[in-house]
Amino acid sequence: MDKSEKFVSTVASFVGLVAKVLPDDVVAKLAELRAAEEVPMAKAVYDCMFENMNLAVKLSRPLCQDTGVIQYFLRVGTHFPLIDELEPLLLKATEIATEKAPLRHNAVETFKEKNTGTNTGKKVPYIEYELVPNSDKLEADVYMAGGGCSLPGRAAVLMPSAGYEGIAKFVADTLVEFGVNACPPLVVGVGVGTCVASSAKLAKRASLRKVGSRNPDPLVARMEEDLENALNGIAIGPQGLSGSASVLCVNIENMARHPSALGVGVAFGCWAHRRGTIVFDADMNYTVLSHKEAAL
Amino acid sequence: MKKVLTTPITSADVEDLRIGDVIYITGTVVTCRDTGHKRRVLSGIVPHTPLEGGAVFHAGPIVRKTDSGWQMVSVGPTTSMRMEKFEKEFIELTGVKVIIGKGGMGEKTVRACVENKAVHCVFPGGSAVVAAAEVEEITDAEWLDLGMPEAFWVLKVKEFGPLIVSIDTKGNNLFENNKKVFAERKEKALEELYPKLNFMKY
Numbered sequence: 211m212d213k214s215e216k217f218v219s220t221v222a223s224f225v226g227l228v229a230k231v232l233p234d235d236v237v238a239k240l241a242e243l244r245a246a247e248e249v250p251m252a253k254a255v256y257d258c259m260f261e262n263m264n265l266a267v268k269l270s271r272p273l274c275q276d277t278g279v280i281q282y283f284l285r286v287g288t289h290f291p292l293i294d295e296l297e298p299l300l301l302k303a304t305e306i307a308t309e310k311a312p313l314r315h316n317a318v319e320t321f322k323e324k325n326t327g328t329n330t331g332k333k334v335p336y337i338e339y340e341l342v343p344n345s346d347k348l349e350a351d352v353y354m355a356g357g358g359c360s361l362p363g364r365a366a367v368l369m370p371s372a373g374y375e376g377i378a379k380f381v382a383d384t385l386v387e388f389g390v391n392a393c394p395p396l397v398v399g400v401g402v403g404t405c406v407a408s409s410a411k412l413a414k415r416a417s418l419r420k421v422g423s424r425n426p427d428p429l430v431a432r433m434e435e436d437l438e439n440a441l442n443g444i445a446i447g448p449q450g451l452s453g454s455a456s457v458l459c460v461n462i463e464n465m466a467r468h469p470s471a472l473g474v475g476v477a478f479g480c481w482a483h484r485r486g487t488i489v490f491d492a493d494m495n496y497t498v499l500s501h502k503e504a505a506l
Numbered sequence: 507m508k509k510v511l512t513t514p515i516t517s518a519d520v521e522d523l524r525i526g527d528v529i530y531i532t533g534t535v536v537t538c539r540d541t542g543h544k545r546r547v548l549s550g551i552v553p554h555t556p557l558e559g560g561a562v563f564h565a566g567p568i569v570r571k572t573d574s575g576w577q578m579v580s581v582g583p584t585t586s587m588r589m590e591k592f593e594k595e596f597i598e599l600t601g602v603k604v605i606i607g608k609g610g611m612g613e614k615t616v617r618a619c620v621e622n623k624a625v626h627c628v629f630p631g632g633s634a635v636v637a638a639a640e641v642e643e644i645t646d647a648e649w650l651d652l653g654m655p656e657a658f659w660v661l662k663v664k665e666f667g668p669l670i671v672s673i674d675t676k677g678n679n680l681f682e683n684n685k686k687v688f689a690e691r692k693e694k695a696l697e698e699l700y701p702k703l704n705f706m707k708y
Contacts, residue, residue, distance in 0.1 A: 251526070251670070255630045258668065262633035275568050275580040275634040312579060314568045315654045325653030358585050358608070358631065374703035375696075382696055386688045390681065391585045391609025393631040429705065436702045443695040444688050449630055450609060451670065452684055482632040 214299060216494040217292055221303035221350075223506035224498070225280060226311040228352050228486035229272040232263065233500040235421040236397075236483045239458045243395055243448075252453030259448065259481065274482045277313040278354030280304050280335040283418060287345025291492055296348075297337060304335045316357075346492040349499075351418050354484040359396070362388030365410040365475035377402060377474045378437055381460075384476050385441060390450030395458050397421065397479030398441065402464040404473045413475030416461040418485055425462055434460050448481065458483070510665055514559025515603040517623035523671050525680040529627065530667035531604065534645075534660060535561045539584055541656040542649060543592040546599065553648045555660050557600035563629075564589055564607030565637075566655025569644065576644040578661065582634030583608040586626065594618035606669055610681025620677045627669035640666045 211219070232240075244256035266273035282300055286293055307313055308329040317331035318324065329335070336355075364384045368376045381400055389396055399417025403409040424431040438460040447453020458481065467473065479485070487499040498504040511519050513533030523529065536555060538546070545551055567581035586607030589596075593611060596602070597618040605615070605624065608631040619625060629637060646660035672680040 254528075254668065258630040258633045258636060262630075262636045265635040265639060269635060269639075271635050271638065272568060272580045273635055274632045275566065275582045275638075276584065277568070312568055312570055314566065314580075318653070325656070327653065361585060361588075370706070373706045375700045378699055378703055379696055382692050386685070386692050390685065390688070391587055393608065433703065433705075436699055440695040440699040443698075444691045446684075446688060449628060450681060450684060451628070452687070480632060 213291055213494050214295065217490065218299050218303045218306065220490075220494065220496050220506055221300065222306035222310065224486060224488050225303065225307035225313075225352055227501065227504055227506060228484050229277050229311050229313060229354060230266050230270060231501055232273070232482065233485055234502055236458065237263070239421045240481060243455050243458075247454050249447060249453045251451050252447045255448040255451060272311060272313065274356065274484070275314055276356040276358065277311070277316065278356040278484065279316050280307075280329060281353045281355050282335055282337045283351040283353065283415070284337065285340045285342050285349040287342045287347045289344070289346040289492075290348045290490070291346070300335055300337060301330050304329055348490045350488055352486045352488070353418060356480060359392040359478045359480040362392050363410070363413070363477050365406040365413065365473070367404070367406060368472040368474060370470065370472045372472060374433065376472065378440065380474050381437065381476050382441060382444070385446070385456065386444065389478055390446055392478050393480035393482065394446050394450055395448060395455055395481050397458050397483050398460045399477040399479070400437075400460065400462045401475035402462065402467070402473065404468045404471050406473060406475065408465060409473035409475035410477070411475070412463040412465060413477040416463040417477040417479050419461045419463075421459040423461065425464070427464070430462050430464055434462050508665065511604070513561060515561065516559060517603070520603055520625045521623055521675050523625050524674050524676070525671050525678045525683075527671045528668045529671065530665040530669065531561050532664050532666070535563050535606070535663050535666055536661065537563045537565045537567060537581070537657075537659040539564050539566055539656060540588055541652050542658055543589050543596050545649065545652075547592045547595045553658050555646055555648065555658070557602050560600070560602050561604040561606060562596070562600070562602045563661070564605070567638075567659060569654060569659065576647060578638045578641040578644055580634040581637050581641065583629040583631055585609050586611050590615060597622050597624055604669070610672060610679065610685070616673055616677050616679050619673050619675055623675050625671050625675060626673035628672050629667070629669055637666070640664060
């Protein structure tokens with residue numbers, strides 16, 4: 211098997227795994243929330259979620275029927291051997307995973323409004339690249355962007371006078387108005403920047419950071435913690451049926467901003483946060499970072 | 507004791523259900539979501555599967571083609587609110603008694619539930635393998651031209667649930683009630699949070 215084949219077959223298997231098994235950090239947080247839950251209806255919903263996770267592994271099936279639009283976030287070494295072919299290889303891997311896992315057909319060509327039936331289409335799978343100089347490795351996050359939790363995502367540019375209070379209000383308003391239907395407890399990714407595009411992009415990156423991690427900047431980390439506590443105080447509970455918590459985490463990513471603009475983006479992930487991280491070396495040997503004991 | 511309704515479901519079966527009650531369904535459930543609702547209401551195309559006294563599931567499943575038909579792989583609920591625009595007419599045109607999805611629905615659907623004696627229920631979202639395991643068989647597939655998620659799948663189910671009643675025949679709406687409580691709690695939480703967010707210099 212040459213490097214390309216090895217890469218494609220490993221990514222295809224990994225995408226299948228991500229559809230069926232949640233990453234360790236998400237499972238650990240769900241277990242923590244389940245143990246602390248006091249509302250009977252919410253307890254019953256957590257029980258159903260865990261029964262579902264177990265059944266998905268036992269029967270080797272996607273744990274949610276909405277396996278999303280497949281998205282790849284790559285940190286690719288400039289010396290990674292397959293750097294010039296990544297797009298067609300990831301497209302191939304997505305097609306194989308769709309057939310094998312199997313995944314739901316979630317690529318509808320816009321304007322033609324026709325489901326392609328392959329999970330691939332114009333710019334789908336979605337790929338974002340970050341270049342890593344002087345490296346021959348590739349680190350990739352795979353994310354399945356489901357419809358339910360993509361729906362409430364929002365971005366806006368606030369007047370700076372709205373302050374960080376305005377950012378918190380924007381996030382809390384969006385959560386209560388739209389997030390309740392997005393399968394809480396939710397991963398909440400917040401981006402703080404200048405324009406809608408940069409803020410939304412940061413929000414997405416934030417939503418892909420590990421549950422339980424903190425922004426290295428202590429000021430940002432403080433707001434993550436404070437906002438997380440505030441949102442949990444709303445006590446939306448699993449499925450928005452009321453409970454003891456609202457979110458799995460609040461992660462914030464930030465950048466410098468224009469003095470006249472305060473951009474904010476918020477990206478949500480459902481409780482079934484299907485995200486995986488895998489690293490390839492130059493020989494296409496892999497290490498899975500997100501799921502311990504993952505055999506592909 | 508599990509409360510199990512068997513299709514065809516009558517007005518009397520659902521009349522006394524109240525928000526927060528948990529029920530299960532045995533019999534036939536059909537999937538229908540965005541495009542299916544639009545097709546039924548706007549185009550006048552009628553599926554040949556009878557829906558009177560039936561249950562409609564807002565879901566776009568993963569199915570696998572087998573030698574003898576179709577296998578249900580994974581089928582959880584989708585966001586019901588997306589069907590709000592057409593649900594009232596859908597209920598009136600078809601006579602369905604139970605609408606299953608996730609999250610709440612709006613004022614129009616509430617009105618239809620009261621006038622036509624129907625209920626909206628929530629299946630815990632993301633629990634798609636639990637749901638698939640309660641599907642005994644896919645007995646028919648219509649509207650396959652709409653693609654796998656949007657097709658009209660006819661499912662033979664046994665004790666399908668848990669289904670948490672979120673809109674009842676008296677017009678109670680669990681999610682609307684919750685939303686008011688959440689909005690109040692949000693204001694309080696933000697008031698307490700604001701003093702901690704004084705990052706702006708002046």
